[in-house]
Amino acid sequence: xxxxxxxxxxxxxxxxxxxxxxxxxxPPKSPGTPGIAQHLSPRRNGEVRPPSRPSSPVAHGxxxxxxxxxxxxxxxASAPTKIRIQKILASAGLASRRGSEDxxxxxxxxxxxxxxxxxxxxxxxxxVITVDGERIRIERPRYWMLHKPTSVVTTxxxxxxxxxxxxxxxxxxxxxxxxxxxxxxxxxxxxxxNDGELxxxxxxxxxxxxxxxxxxxxxxxxxxxxxxxxxxxxxEDGRTAPAKLNKLRADPDTGTxxxxxxxxxxxxxxxxxxxxxxxxxxxxxxxIRMGPIVLGRLPVGKARPLRAEEVxxxxxxxxxxxxxxxxxxxSPGAPSKSPPRSDRRR
Numbered sequence: 001x002x003x004x005x006x007x008x009x010x011x012x013x014x015x016x017x018x019x020x021x022x023x024x025x026x027p028p029k030s031p032g033t034p035g036i037a038q039h040l041s042p043r044r045n046g047e048v049r050p051p052s053r054p055s056s057p058v059a060h061g062x063x064x065x066x067x068x069x070x071x072x073x074x075x076x077a078s079a080p081t082k083i084r085i086q087k088i089l090a091s092a093g094l095a096s097r098r099g100s101e102d103x104x105x106x107x108x109x110x111x112x113x114x115x116x117x118x119x120x121x122x123x124x125x126x127x128v129i130t131v132d133g134e135r136i137r138i139e140r141p142r143y144w145m146l147h148k149p150t151s152v153v154t155t156x157x158x159x160x161x162x163x164x165x166x167x168x169x170x171x172x173x174x175x176x177x178x179x180x181x182x183x184x185x186x187x188x189x190x191x192x193x194n195d196g197e198l199x200x201x202x203x204x205x206x207x208x209x210x211x212x213x214x215x216x217x218x219x220x221x222x223x224x225x226x227x228x229x230x231x232x233x234x235x236e237d238g239r240t241a242p243a244k245l246n247k248l249r250a251d252p253d254t255g256t257x258x259x260x261x262x263x264x265x266x267x268x269x270x271x272x273x274x275x276x277x278x279x280x281x282x283x284x285x286x287x288i289r290m291g292p293i294v295l296g297r298l299p300v301g302k303a304r305p306l307r308a309e310e311v312x313x314x315x316x317x318x319x320x321x322x323x324x325x326x327x328x329x330x331s332p333g334a335p336s337k338s339p340p341r342s343d344r345r346r
Contacts, residue, residue: 082121085109088129092136093177093196108132142176143311144169144192145293146303154181154190165190169303179203179290183269188213188287189295191314192303198318202291207321208241208264212289213271216258217280220250225278229261233277240274241265256283291317 089100089109101118103109109116110130122129124138148154152163156177165178169192179191179199193199202209226248232240244262251258257280261271272282288295292313298304306314 082123085111085116085120085122085129086118087197088122088124088138089131089136090197090200091141091195092138093194093199094131094136096200097197103131139174139194141195142174142193143195143306143314144173144176144303145295145298145306146190146192147295147298147300148182148187148190149300150185150187153184154178165192168301180266181268182287183272186285186287187300188285189290189293189298190287191290191293198315201318201321203266204321205265209291209318209321210289211263211266211287211291213261213263214258214284214286214288215261215271215275215282216256216284217275217282218256219280220255221248221257221259221278221280225280228278229274233274235267235270235273235277237267240267240270243274260288 085104086097086100089095089103090097094100095103104116104118104120107115108131110133111120111122112128116129129136129138146165146168148165148168152165152168155164156166158164162184166176169176174194176192176194177199179193179202182188182190191202201207226245229243229245232242241264243264246260246262248257248259250256263270267273271285275282286295293306293310
């Protein structure tokens with residue numbers, strides 16, 4: 001509307017006037033004479049401001065230029081090769097990070113024939129690390145996920161000759177172990193790795209790592225049963241931690257109920273015992289999530305390596321898992337206090 005108004009007043013639009021002024025402005029006669037850019041956009045310090053927007057090649061009939069994307073750099077690949085000794089020992093599964101520090105303090109760890117001290121680092125594949133005189137070999141970290149079927153045991157080997165989860169992995173994968181367990185009658189997500197430190201972080205009872213299960217039970221759960229499960233049930237080995245129960249759906253045709261149960265602990269056959277405690281035996285049990293890793297559409301019996309972003313999210317999640325706070329030591333002569341209700345023995 002403004003441009004139309006200018007034309008009606010006999011004036012050219014501002015943009016046209018600027019373009020004409022550029023075309024009619026004479027070029028500088030000498031190098032010292034200020035040029036067009038100096039006339040248009042001088043800086044306060046006298047420097048010339050570069051053009052704010054380059055001319056588009058499309059306007060001149062040329063093919064559009066595609067900006068070159070920067071290559072994605074894996075932060076793990078660009079990380080320094082020197083790694084703390086205690087982290088190497090923990091990753092090898094020899095001990096926890098704190099236990100590895102104890103091994104170093106007691107002089108049981110050597111690097112290239114020299115006794116290691118806290119703070120020492122080593123380069124994998126180059127330095128020779130020994131514990132009690134025996135060399136430890138550090139494999140490249142591997143992270144896999146498996147959709148475990150039923151009738152398969154979650155172990156590296158079975159003395160009874162039963163089929164294990166290791167039979168479902170590619171040959172030549174190297175040393176790798178399951179993170180936690182799924183009983184023989186259960187299916188679903190199972191993580192496998194040779195990262196001992198990550199395994200300890202995910203499985204330590206005090207870290208309360210979340211796991212989701214899709215559970216189908218016989219009968220219909222009422223509100224009282226749901227509340228008991230969510231608040232915690234008394235089992236033979238103590239009271240269970242509070243759980244989350246979501247997406248409850250009853251099927252009148254089969255006489256079953258299906259729901260998603262979130263646990264922060266992992267006792268032996270815990271869900272099956274919990275459901276028996278409320279009179280609803282389990283018909284089907286499938287784990288669908290471990291921390292940030294979800295089962296998704298991975299077919300039953302199939303395995304795949306974790307993607308780079310999945311590994312990063314899993315490590316970040318595990319790093320945030322913190323053990324429960326330790327009880328403070330009572331000073332001599334101070335009156336004893338009864339433990340909080342959640343810490344009392346059931």
